[in-house]
Amino acid sequence: MNIAILGFGVVGGGTAEVLTKNKDIIKSKTGADINIAKILDLREFPDSPFGSLVTHDFNDILNDPTIDTVVETMGGAHPAYDFSKAALEAGKNVVTSNKLVVAEFGVELLELAKKNGVRYLFEASVGGGIPIIKPLISDLAQNNIDRIAGILNGTTNYILTQMIENGTSFEAALKEAQAKGYAEADPTSDVEGHDAARKIVILAALVSGKLISPEDISVEGITSITSADVALADKLGYSVKLIGYAEMDGDKTLAFVAPRLVPRGNPLCDISDVFNGILVRCDMLGDAMFYGRGAGKLPTASAVVSDIIDIAAKAGSTPASITWKAATESDLLPLSDYKTQQFIRISERTEPAIGTLAESDLGIAYLTDAITESEAIELCKKIEKSGIKVLNRIRVL
Amino acid sequence: MNIAILGFGVVGGGTAEVLTKNKDIIKSKTGADINIAKILDLREFPDSPFGSLVTHDFNDILNDPTIDTVVETMGGAHPAYDFSKAALEAGKNVVTSNKLVVAEFGVELLELAKKNGVRYLFEASVGGGIPIIKPLISDLAQNNIDRIAGILNGTTNYILTQMIENGTSFEAALKEAQAKGYAEADPTSDVEGHDAARKIVILAALVSGKLISPEDISVEGITSITSADVALADKLGYSVKLIGYAEMDGDKTLAFVAPRLVPRGNPLCDISDVFNGILVRCDMLGDAMFYGRGAGKLPTASAVVSDIIDIAAKAGSTPASITWKAATESDLLPLSDYKTQQFIRISERTEPAIGTLAESDLGIAYLTDAITESEAIELCKKIEKSGIKVLNRIRVL
Numbered sequence: 001m002n003i004a005i006l007g008f009g010v011v012g013g014g015t016a017e018v019l020t021k022n023k024d025i026i027k028s029k030t031g032a033d034i035n036i037a038k039i040l041d042l043r044e045f046p047d048s049p050f051g052s053l054v055t056h057d058f059n060d061i062l063n064d065p066t067i068d069t070v071v072e073t074m075g076g077a078h079p080a081y082d083f084s085k086a087a088l089e090a091g092k093n094v095v096t097s098n099k100l101v102v103a104e105f106g107v108e109l110l111e112l113a114k115k116n117g118v119r120y121l122f123e124a125s126v127g128g129g130i131p132i133i134k135p136l137i138s139d140l141a142q143n144n145i146d147r148i149a150g151i152l153n154g155t156t157n158y159i160l161t162q163m164i165e166n167g168t169s170f171e172a173a174l175k176e177a178q179a180k181g182y183a184e185a186d187p188t189s190d191v192e193g194h195d196a197a198r199k200i201v202i203l204a205a206l207v208s209g210k211l212i213s214p215e216d217i218s219v220e221g222i223t224s225i226t227s228a229d230v231a232l233a234d235k236l237g238y239s240v241k242l243i244g245y246a247e248m249d250g251d252k253t254l255a256f257v258a259p260r261l262v263p264r265g266n267p268l269c270d271i272s273d274v275f276n277g278i279l280v281r282c283d284m285l286g287d288a289m290f291y292g293r294g295a296g297k298l299p300t301a302s303a304v305v306s307d308i309i310d311i312a313a314k315a316g317s318t319p320a321s322i323t324w325k326a327a328t329e330s331d332l333l334p335l336s337d338y339k340t341q342q343f344i345r346i347s348e349r350t351e352p353a354i355g356t357l358a359e360s361d362l363g364i365a366y367l368t369d370a371i372t373e374s375e376a377i378e379l380c381k382k383i384e385k386s387g388i389k390v391l392n393r394i395r396v397l
Numbered sequence: 398m399n400i401a402i403l404g405f406g407v408v409g410g411g412t413a414e415v416l417t418k419n420k421d422i423i424k425s426k427t428g429a430d431i432n433i434a435k436i437l438d439l440r441e442f443p444d445s446p447f448g449s450l451v452t453h454d455f456n457d458i459l460n461d462p463t464i465d466t467v468v469e470t471m472g473g474a475h476p477a478y479d480f481s482k483a484a485l486e487a488g489k490n491v492v493t494s495n496k497l498v499v500a501e502f503g504v505e506l507l508e509l510a511k512k513n514g515v516r517y518l519f520e521a522s523v524g525g526g527i528p529i530i531k532p533l534i535s536d537l538a539q540n541n542i543d544r545i546a547g548i549l550n551g552t553t554n555y556i557l558t559q560m561i562e563n564g565t566s567f568e569a570a571l572k573e574a575q576a577k578g579y580a581e582a583d584p585t586s587d588v589e590g591h592d593a594a595r596k597i598v599i600l601a602a603l604v605s606g607k608l609i610s611p612e613d614i615s616v617e618g619i620t621s622i623t624s625a626d627v628a629l630a631d632k633l634g635y636s637v638k639l640i641g642y643a644e645m646d647g648d649k650t651l652a653f654v655a656p657r658l659v660p661r662g663n664p665l666c667d668i669s670d671v672f673n674g675i676l677v678r679c680d681m682l683g684d685a686m687f688y689g690r691g692a693g694k695l696p697t698a699s700a701v702v703s704d705i706i707d708i709a710a711k712a713g714s715t716p717a718s719i720t721w722k723a724a725t726e727s728d729l730l731p732l733s734d735y736k737t738q739q740f741i742r743i744s745e746r747t748e749p750a751i752g753t754l755a756e757s758d759l760g761i762a763y764l765t766d767a768i769t770e771s772e773a774i775e776l777c778k779k780i781e782k783s784g785i786k787v788l789n790r791i792r793v794l
Contacts, residue, residue: 018681022539029538031717123536129682131536138710139520139528141426142419142702267688270667284415284699285526288689291664292682302681305539313535317714320428 001312002037004061006083007074008045008054011097011124014301015071016050019308026305032312034305037067040083058083062090069093069311071304072101081105088112088120095307097124097300103198106211107324114321121307126152126199127276129299130292131306136206136280137322143282145207148246149260149397152199154274154295155183155190156222156242160259161272163230164239170225182274182295192221193242193257200244203278204255208248210327218256218335225259228362229345229392235358236343236367237264241271243397247333254333260397261343261367267291268397335373341396342368342376347389354379363391398709399434401458403480404471405442405451408494408521411698412468413447416705423702429709431702434464437480455480459487466490466708468701469498478502485509485517492704494521494697500595504608504721511718518704523549523596524673526696527689528703533603533677534719540679542604542645546657546794549596549641551671551692552580552587553619557656558669560627561636567622579671579692589618590639590654597641600675601652605645607724615653615732622656625759626742626789632755633740633764634661638668640794644730651730657794658740658764664688665794732770738793739765739773744786751776760788 005012019026019034027033038053038061045051058079061067070087072094074080081101084094088109096102101109102122113120123133127150136145151157155177162173174191177183189195197214205211222242233240238261246255262269267289271277276294281287293299310319344354345365355368371379380390402409416423416431424430435450435458442448455476458464467484469491471477478498481491486509493499498506499519510517520530524547533542548554552574559570571588574580586592594611602608619639630637635658643652659666664686668674673691678684690696707716741751742762752765768776777787 018539022541022681025541026539029534029717129679130685131532134536135528135532137426138707139531139703140699141706142415142423142699144419144422265667265669267664267668267672270662271664272662275664282526282699284419284695284702286690286693286696288527288687290685290687292685296683298681299683302537302539302679305681306536309538310535313717314714317711320426320710 001032001068001315002035002066003069003071003308004038004040004067005036005071005073006040007072008039008041009073010297011300011304012039012071012073014297015073015304018298018301018305026309030309030313032309034308034312038064062086067092069095069308071308072096072098073304074098077101077104084109085112088116088118091116091118093118093311095121095304095311097304099125099198099202103201103214106202106205107326110322110324114323119311119319119321121310123307124300124303126202127278127290128154128292128294128296129302130276130278130290130294132278132290133206134310135290136203140280140282140285140288143284145280145282146248147281148200148203148207148278149268150200150203150244150278151241151268151271151276152196152244152278152294153190153242154276155187157271157276158182158274159191160222160225160240160242163225163227164234167227167231169227170223191223193219196242196244196257200246200255200257204246204253205324208253209324210253210331211324212253212255212327212332216332218258220258222259224392226392229394231360231362232345232358232365233261233343235360236356238262238396239269240394241268249333252331252333253327254335254338256335259394261394262397266397337372339370339372341370343394343396344368344380344390345392346383347391350383350388398429398466398712399432399464400466400468400705401435401437401464402433402468402470403437404469405436405438406470407694408697408701409436409468409470411694412470412701415695415698415702423706427706427710429706431705431709435461459483464489466492466705468705469493469495470701471495474498474501481506482509485513485515488513488515490515490708492518492701492708494701496522496592496595496599500598500611503599503602504723507719507721511720516708516716516718518707520704521697521700523599524675524687525551525689525691525693526699527673527675527687527691529675529687530603531707532687533600537677537679537682537685540681542677542679544645544678545597545600545604545643545675546665547597547600547641547675548638548665548668548673549593549675549691550587550639551673552584553639554668554673555579555671556588557619557622557637557639560622560624561631564624564628566624567620588620590616593639593641593654597643597652597654601643601645601650602721605650606721607650607728608721609650609652609724609729613729615655617655619656621789623789626791628757628759629742629755629762630658630740632757633753635659635793636666637791638665646730649728649730650724651732651735653732656791658791659794663794734769736767736769738767740791740793741765741777741787742789743780744788747780747785
């Protein structure tokens with residue numbers, strides 16, 4: 001099978017590396033014989049063994065009838081979306097690691113794939129190298145899934161791990177993450193939760209069949225999390241994690257991204273550094289978790305290649321195609337009704353106490369009973385009226 | 398697709414329940430329309446909605462040309478193996494939850510399946526409901542896997558969790574597990590490690606293509622583990638877990654089952670109660686872990702049904718078949734060369750110290766540097782010669 005890679009950066013280069021280094025094992029385990037025919041990039045790679053495959057013109061790939069599958073590892077919305085669309089319309093399968101394009105244009109691209117009898121696959125768009133998309137739609141298909149909670153962003157998990165384990169401040173931990181190459185120069189998309197938002201809407205769509213726009217869900221990042229939050233949460237038996245969360249109730253879905261207090265004993269609690277974990281609640285199986293490297297060159301490329309193999313292995317058959325609808329407002333459950341315990345860090349003790357107290361030289365916090373989001377907002381207003389400052393509020397998972 | 402279930406006990410009954418309760422979601426997600434045509438059991442089930450499907454004669458199923466797939470959930474070696482063999486020879490797919498039959502007769506049954514153009518699938522034989530077999534052979538096929546370490550037995554993990562969290566003795570924890578239905582009246586197969594041994598040889602075979610007989614590997618259970626071991630390990634930063642372990646080096650495999658000290662930070666460390674976790678080391682992806690319920694009616698049935706769906710979904714195509722060879726002695730690496738740190742609990746301090754000391758009112762233990770198994774045995778002999786008793790030795794993972 002001939003493929004073309006669009007974008008020879010980290011993931012595209014990794015894809016070529018996995019396909020080359022592990023060519024033999026791929027062939028022997030799956031029968032797939034995958035050949036990189038062309039690579040699209042604006043740059044030249046004279047020193048790369050793949051240098052001679054580089055073209056600067058997408059039409060060279062689009063019009064090459066020997067290319068079955070286009071691997072989009074460019075990142076960004078455009079031209080990644082446009083090239084994917086053109087490839088699908090030309091009857092080529094598309095494999096992508098681009099969560100932005102899947103979260104924004106997934107409905108249309110899956111529809112196009114179906115119409116043209118080809119496939120649009122995106123295992124690498126969520127959880128890096130962790131097999132999660134295929135298990136979710138195939139191995140767990142005999143289960144009703146009513147909840148997904150995931151540590152979906154490695155950068156923020158690295159920062160929080162430093163804060164938890166070493167008492168580092170958010171700012172210092174972010175700088176460390178940047179120095180190690182785990183965070184980008186502009187870390188907004190990670191630390192503000194937008195990256196996790198794209199991933200949770202993709203996971204929710206795989207369960208519900210409805211793709212929610214990442215802009216339509218509540219997204220909080222970790223920039224407001226302090227060493228005091230982390231230390232007081234620890235005293236109460238919790239670790240603070242950025243959680244992409246989706247709850248399915250009948251036809252409706254609640255999805256949001258926020259820092260959460262994860263209790264000890266929950267398998268997400270101890271996932272550290274850049275690792276990701278996705279906890280899925282199934283009606284027959286119960287809880288299952290998938291854990292591994294959520295980012296990085298070879299892990300992400302591993303997932304890209306698993307999709308390429310899937311296409312090669314199923315060539316000639318007609319595998320079930322995914323159909324998504326765009327979620328409308330009536331498909332969404334409001335966050336205001338969501339009920340959970342709340343961690344409320346305040347400037348001084350309340351009288352009477354609003355929950356279990358945790359105190360250290362870093363501050364004071366309470367852990368309330370389970371209350372709805374609206375009730376929590378009311379409670380905080382009331383506290384502030386009494387002259388006590390609410391310094392942070394974090395929901396419990 | 399018409400199926401027959403052999404053995405209407407816990408897993409067989411659960412399979413019927415999953416197929417019935419989730420018939421709609423299975424159909425809508427995978428297109429598979431699965432019909433239970435016959436059930437083999439010695440008993441009658443007059444009160445079951447499936448009662449009318451029961452037959453006492455396997456030939457009723459074997460000779461029914463409308464039955465495509467036989468689901469073997471009988472347990473035990475015979476007649477489970479014999480019926481599976483006959484079904485494959487009659488051109489029927491076989492799905493099983495029976496690790497004993499897979500570990501003992503897998504080579505022959507996979508060969509028979511291939512010869513007859515049908516499939517022999519066993520997702521439920523390892524890790525209960527956790528998707529592990531299909532991810533291992535399909536989603537991770539682009540990786541060389543050189544190590545698998547798994548908590549593969551829920552009963553022993555429940556017992557060890559009670560010992561770790563509540564300081565319970567082994568005997569008391571076992572009784573509790575029996576009272577809760579997690580351990581059988583005769584718990585030998587679980588607590589002596591034989592169940593885990595069957596599972597690790599299956600996992601290793603999926604990687605290496607060679608099935609090792611469970612009798613050819615070193616198997617230690619948890620009956621020698623005491624509260625002192627668990628408490629001293631905890632002081633050193635480890636939890637004690639029964640680990641099925643396989644290491645692949647080129648064409649050769651080292652496999653064994655033993656209690657191990659799992660360091661904090663390792664995702665297997667905090668897996669508690671009856672949960673299972675399987676940690677797989679991949680050359681491209683890095684570490685990945687699969688976590689979930691490793692036993693129980695509906696979790697195990699969930700895995701059985703995932704295989705049935707896989708057959709239904711691929712009907713008409715020719716999916717890659719697994720081929721195993723029987724491992725010979727030359728395929729095995731000896732445990733004597735295996736090098737790791739050792740936890741050695743002794744009657745009194747050694748002079749000089751043989752490693753990092755841990756001491757409590759429950760006893761004394763050392764954590765050595767990494768040494769080979771042979772060296773560890775030598776060390777223990779030397780200690781005993783000096784008049785100090787070696788009370789237990791546990792390898793570090």
